[in-house]
Amino acid sequence: MCLKMQTQTLTLFYSYRYLCNNMIYSFLLYSHESNLAEVLNTFRSNLRKKFECLYEVTSNKRNPTLLNEIYTELYITESESGEISNEHEVRQIETQSRRTTTEETPIKCNDIFKPLPEQDKHIRSVLTKGVAGIGKTVSVQKFILDWAEEKENQDVHLIFPLPFREINLIKNKTLSLLDLLHLFFPQTKEINISSKRYKVLFIFDGLDECRLSLDFHSSVRLCDVSESTSVDVMLTNLIKGNLFPSALIWITSRPAAADLIPSECVDRVTEVRGFSDPQKKEYFRKRIRNKRLANRIISHLKISRSLYIMCHIPVFCWISVTVLERILSEAERREIPKTLTQMYTHFLIIQTNIKHQKDYRKTDKDKEIIFKLGKLAFEQLVKGNLIFYDEDLRECGIDVAEASVYSGLCTQIFREEFGLYQGKVYCFVHLSIQEHLAALYAHISFTNNNRYVFKPGRFSITLKQDSLYELNHRAVDESLQSKNGHLDLFLRFLLGLSLESNQILLQDLLTQMRRCSYKKEKTVKYIKEKMNENLSTEKSINLIHCLNELGDDSLLQEIQHYVTSSSVGETKLSSSQWAALVFVLLMSEQHLNELDLKSFIGDANTAEEVLVRLQLVIKETKKLQLRCCNITDEGFDALTSALRSNPSHLRHLDLSYNDDLRDSGVKLISDVLKNPDCKLKILK
Secondary structure (H helix, E strand, O other), rough: HHHHHHHHHHHHHHHHHHHHHHHHHHHHHHHHHHHHHHHHHHHHHHHHHHHEEEEEEOOOOEEEEEHHOOOOOOOOOOOOOOOOOOOOOHHHHHOOOOOOOOOOOOOOOOHOOOOOOOOOOOOOEEEEEEOOOOOHHHHHHHHHHHOOOOOOOOOOEEEOOOOOOHHHHHHOOOOOHHHHHHOOHHHHHOOOOOOOOOEEEEEEEOOOHHHOOOOOOOOOOOOOOOOOOOOHHHHHHHHHHHOOOOEEEEEOOOOHHHHOOHHHHHHHEEEOOOHHHHHHHHEEEHOOOOOHHHHHHHHHHHHHHHHHOOOHHHHHHHHHHHHHHHHHOOOOOOOOOOOOOHHHHHHHHHHHHHHHHHHOOOOOOHHHHHHHHHHHHHHHHHHOEEEEEEHHHHOOOOOOOHHHHOOOOOOEEEEEHHHOOOEEEEOOOOHHHHHHHHHHHHHHHHHHOOOOOOOOOOOOOOOOOHHHHHHHHHHHHHHHHHHOOOOOOHHHHHHHHHOOHHHHHHOOOOOOOOOOOOOOOHHHHHHHHHHHOOHHHHHHHHHHHHHHHOOOOHHHHHHHHHHHHOOOOOOOOOOOHHHOOOOOOOOHHHHHHHEEEEHHHOOOHHHHHHHOOOHHOOOOHHHEOOOOOOOOOHHHHHOOOOOHOOOOOOOOOOOOOOOOOOOOHHHHHHHHHHOOOOOOEEEE
């Protein structure tokens, strides 16, 4: 009996202890889960606070503007992974401006990881490309904010924004992925991020700013999130999927750097195209509360086609608002900017005046700091850098503390605000601001110091103080020798700054700047001569923009008269006139909807020459009429070359009544139709 009672007592004891242990375990588990939920909520709240505002320097202080109040959805499309462009980004914008109504399916920013309706694939890694200032970083900011506010993508548990400009600051460190996250996001020490219960997204913004050596062909394989290694090895293994294969990866980049990531490491490539025409208007009406003033600004920008095209870039919209809102609101009547040089020079003056309102009146130090910033802009432009660090500033004689005072011109970012690694990076508000300051530096170096900024010994000519046109002619040559056109916009600004009206405008800012007498006719003649040297169409079009900055439209007037005259096709055109014709047709919505090439073919211009010269227009037009044109094999070569281009927007091609159509021509057309890139729908 006693043994039985002892057995029952022991059973009750162990049952009680088991129950207590379970209760303790449940309590600890509940406490852990509760604490974990609190950590995750704090993490989400911190991201919301950091990303809910945009900071703009447009008045006496750094103004926070709620992102949700002014955010305008951008036009984003899926892109071909291998389609990398190295041409100047303004050229790309001018090309994209003609593609506002394509048949591509737009992708909303928040749907970046969701397959399109006709697609059946898992998307782990996305590469988003777009030119500087097009809205990539703001799109990332909006994505994070919507997640933090629990509006979108709630299947993701953690988002880690890791800009390359920040990662650059620890490029020489050795650490693990966990160490890196604990460094940038200290609260993650309490979270086991590698647990399968968490869906994690890493966002690497600004691949073009990366100063690490990303070797995707390295045999070093890393699979453990707690194993220490170099930062570049860690990143390449993370992107390749060896390290943390369940994590989502989002990388943004300017087009020229997009091919740093191998195509096999990317499941989707998207392209930010900026604002469509309706989105431009939406942005201006959100940004400017005075509706009447907003409509005046929109109307003015539409008059200048080159300015309106640049408004595809959200940053340029902000620059335009900053300048035009100030000028149109002032009581005194001032000339409204009609060219890029005028717009950017006004912007420079406004930003400098902000600084004066902050601390002190104008002094000779203004000229010195702007000259130093211009030197920084020029030297880094030549190197292809958008992001600078303390050592870059010191090399140009800029005191780091002094540069922060000029935050309107050179944006100083203190990343401790984001809880990330302690350090400073610098960048101009936009690449075009850098190019304008670089041109100003080149201009002042010559006019005040009689010094040419390009490499010594490149030209044998000795530049004289009274021969500003010689500087400009050499700059034209330098620009034409550039393979990727990285000096194209710099050249436009440099030529524009030569005009007396812009020199007078700058003297309000730089009181000791010397003005040079300048006769633009000699430079206009030189540019037209260069255009007759059989340049590429893209380079010739940039020279037409240069003529516009010089205030000369004689070439365009000739072509406008030619297009509307009865002698079209009977006048032999020079290379410069052909380039002007391409420019005029590309700017015409009517001709891009339907282009009848027969009107340009006559005794002076054969079908072959017209097709060769107008290839750029052909691939941009939607409907092409080539009835009764007697096209030969050479003409078909040019036509099919345009059809093969990616992208080509030609959907309707009429080749009827070409009696000399040969088997070779038919074969060329047939081969093109087999190409998956060919989007032709109707062929007559």
